[in-house]
Amino acid sequence: MKILGAIIAGGKSSRMGQEKALMEFRGRPLIAEVAARLGAQVDALVINANGDATRFQTLGLDVVPDRYETHSPLAGLHAALSCGAEQGFDAVLTVPCDGPFLPLDLAARLKPVLPAIAASQGQAHYLTGLWPSDLAALLDLELKSGLVRVMDWAALAKAREVEWTAASGDPFANLNTPEDFRAASAPK
Template identity: 40%
Template sequence: MTVAGVILAGGNSVRMGREKAFVEFGSVPLIDRVVARFRDQVTSLAINANGDPARFASTGLPVLADDRPDTGPLAGILAGMRWAAALPARPSFIATVPIDTPFFPVDLVAQLDAARDGETRIVIAASGDRDHPVVGLWPVDLADTLDSWRQTAKSQGVRAFLASCGFVVVNFESPTGGPDPFLNANTRAELDEAANWLSATIKG
């Protein structure tokens, strides 16, 4: 069983005021932080983003555009599935993380994979009393199902698609004295808070 990774960076970053991927976090752009944390967990890695792909050239990663802009994370997940299906060594799953989740576990993919118990199923992450539906493991063979569902669905929400397919949830504990592993930074203030956690971790 192999897993390819997709970093979901296709949002408009309206509340951040600029594109999240290139906001500084711990002295490096957020995209570099996420790539470094994700790369060793997967066999291949790509970025889902719209617009000029050249801005991501320094990462050396393929950039996957949505088939239809402004249709939410499911568009990026589908783009990831299509990309993975065309790889020479076709993976069975893609794992996805959003660009604004800088503390996701370094064993995220391993834990998601273990939770599927050998079955071909969707697995998503949770922490505390919240699930995180865009942090997940997705069978590549669901691409056509997802594509068809998006054509007729009243909502493009990830939870609606999950409800139509069924899924497993893995709960991740927060480290003692540390941030939620899926702390989500949508604003500059939230990113600064996350950077403070990072600084405290380094000093500790």
């Protein structure tokens, strides 16, 4: 199975007060940490982001902008799925740009139950999922019909949850606030 990895970085980072993807985390941009963990699990990697793509040029990855103007991460998921379908990938593994602790077995564990989303500590992580590329057409129709919640998309796509347990914290923890970022960046 040929898998495209897509880091969804199209959010406004409103709780952080600045673009969190580019904040320094353990000596490099946060998105670089996510790219390193995801890149080892996929055949190719892209970033979904809007605006000036050159801000990500040091990563050496293609930047795929949203094709819909909406305040939903579904626009990023749609852009990634469309890119995967157009480039001949069987599936697209999507993750948010603010989750630097992604499991290194993410793709391997999601593959058998495609489409699949990650879950941990009783919570589904709807943007962390493995999706067949051919779902791009269905998501396109749903976005045109007004779909906005990723949770609703996961239900429509019949994505199944794959549960992770970890003794040392949530592998899908998102860094959404300055406090989250400071706590995660502190030496252990």
